[in-house]
Amino acid sequence: MTLVAVSKMQPETRIEEALAAGQLVFGENRVQEAITRWQHRRAAHPDLELRLVGPLQTNKAEDAVALFDVIETLDREKLARAILKAMEKTGRTPRLYVQVNTGEEPQKAGITPKNVPAFVAEMRAAMPQGIEGLMCIPPVDEPASLHFALLAKLAKAAGVEKLSMGMSADYALAARMGATSVRVGSALFGAREG
Numbered sequence: 001m002t003l004v005a006v007s008k009m010q011p012e013t014r015i016e017e018a019l020a021a022g023q024l025v026f027g028e029n030r031v032q033e034a035i036t037r038w039q040h041r042r043a044a045h046p047d048l049e050l051r052l053v054g055p056l057q058t059n060k061a062e063d064a065v066a067l068f069d070v071i072e073t074l075d076r077e078k079l080a081r082a083i084l085k086a087m088e089k090t091g092r093t094p095r096l097y098v099q100v101n102t103g104e105e106p107q108k109a110g111i112t113p114k115n116v117p118a119f120v121a122e123m124r125a126a127m128p129q130g131i132e133g134l135m136c137i138p139p140v141d142e143p144a145s146l147h148f149a150l151l152a153k154l155a156k157a158a159g160v161e162k163l164s165m166g167m168s169a170d171y172a173l174a175a176r177m178g179a180t181s182v183r184v185g186s187a188l189f190g191a192r193e194g
């Protein structure tokens with residue numbers, strides 16, 4: 001089980017405390033904020049693992065590939081093409097997760113559950129590193145357990161190994177339901193700024 005410490009909008013002192021305590025895996029949801037926060041820390045922390053957990057625009061793909069070790073929000077072909085191009089240019093090969101919109105919410109990013117098998121197969125063929133896992137953000141007004149179970153089922157059917165699910169409110173539940181990583185922000189750092 002990997003604890004992804006989601007450091008978006010947290011004060012620098014809390015980031016330094018987490019690093020001092022030995023935390024090495026961090027999540028961010030904005031590319032620019034992540035660059036500002038993390039690029040200069042790479043040298044002092046060579047074992048750092050940075051994960052993008054927020055939506056990625058194609059025009060930010062190169063910056064994202066240059067910085068992140070894991071991109072958890074692959075959700076469309078156009079983005080896959082931009083990531084491929086950025087991989088060629090930068091020589092980096094971030095690990096990839098497909099984001100699944102388990103609640104089929106119109107405002108939320110992600111592949112709909114019924115399209116997961118075809119999309120994963122297509123991405124496996126297109127991306128040299130393959131697909132490491134699936135990621136979901138359940139609807140706020142529904143029991144998360146239903147969505148965690150669905151994500152686990154989809155991953156199993158697609159032969160995908162890892163599951164990124166569970167946040168501050170439900171990481172323990174997610175862990176019991178097979179999460180291989182949980183993304184925890186406020187429960188770890190306290191309330192975000194701004």
Ligand SMILES: *Cc1c(COP(=O)(O)O)cnc(C)c1O
Binds near residue numbers: 006008167187
């Ligand atoms: C902000 C965020 C988290 C962390 O949320 P908390 O409720 O503070 O734990 C996890 N995943 C994603 C995708 C996020 O954007």
